[in-house]
Amino acid sequence: MATIVKVNDLSKVYQGGFEALKSVSISIEQGEILALLGPNGAGKTTLISILCGITSPTGGTATVDGHDIITSYRQARSLIGLVPQEVALEPFERVINTVRFSRGLFGKNRDDALIERILRQLSLWDKRHSRIRELSGGMKRRVLIAKALCHEPRVLFLDEPTAGVDVELRRDMWKIVEGLRADGVTIILTTHYIEEAEAIADRVGVINHGEILLVEEKDALMKRMGRKTLRIDLKDPVSAVPASLSDYDLELGADGRTLSYHYDTRGDGTGITRLLQALSKEGLSLRDIQTTQSSLEEIFVGLVKEGAA
């Protein structure tokens, strides 16, 4: 796959001396959805702002489709759409004009059919003649998305596009993102809803304290870091885990009726067969068993904690 965004040793020290990015390097592939995860203040918005030319870096370089974001700013910027984290809209402007104007800013010809399609996709068509200040918070966020899409960007940055929006817009947004991906648009998304990354990302990057901790295929990451739990419901309660089972990493539920067995999927064997045999040898009858997999959220929390240690 071709690289579309290339970031080399990018650093940012804000006025006052705060180091928000520490030599960040990352390659983003054409057509992928990359989710950038990190706690508040990790440097996500700083990185996006630099790539979009809103903030200048203090070190390093970056290119978008080969165009340097500083020396070839115009070419680089023309390929980028940005949905910013903060809502910044003209309160007295009408929805449709705001979106049309955004397209014009990029030097593109007026295209009413495209704008209608985008506004309909975002359920804003009925509100097209409303003034921005008459919209709800979630609707304003939809306008930001419409503005970012209206000049047909090849790289789209979504900085927490679904913060504070309802479930429906979140689903709409995922659908739009899927459609854009099908058209070959590259999407970089930040979110605090980890299940959002789990649902739509191809790759996940974790950033904390201005440093990238890892960038990995989501599926591989979940396989590598994910642990599974086998939950065993016992027919009759026990007061303690039998001594013969002490070799297993078992947790007994408070009611004495459930045993949880944690295992990881990396090893050669899971140990489940042996465990079940051992249980039967102990004379314990089972009522039910089920397995659960740790979520991306659990993996993320573990990674960020580890980084802080």
Ligand SMILES: Nc1ncnc2c1ncn2[C@@H]1O[C@H](COP(=O)(O)OP(=O)(O)OP(=O)(O)O)[C@@H](O)[C@H]1O
């Ligand atoms: N203009 C600025 N001047 C000084 N410090 C700043 C400025 N903008 C951001 N910072 C600091 O840089 C760090 C990274 O901020 P940034 O906005 O990039 O974080 P973030 O990962 O986007 O966080 P969030 O999840 O809260 O949006 C924070 O400590 C923040 O206080």
Ligand SMILES: [Mg+2]
């Ligand atoms: Mg941010």
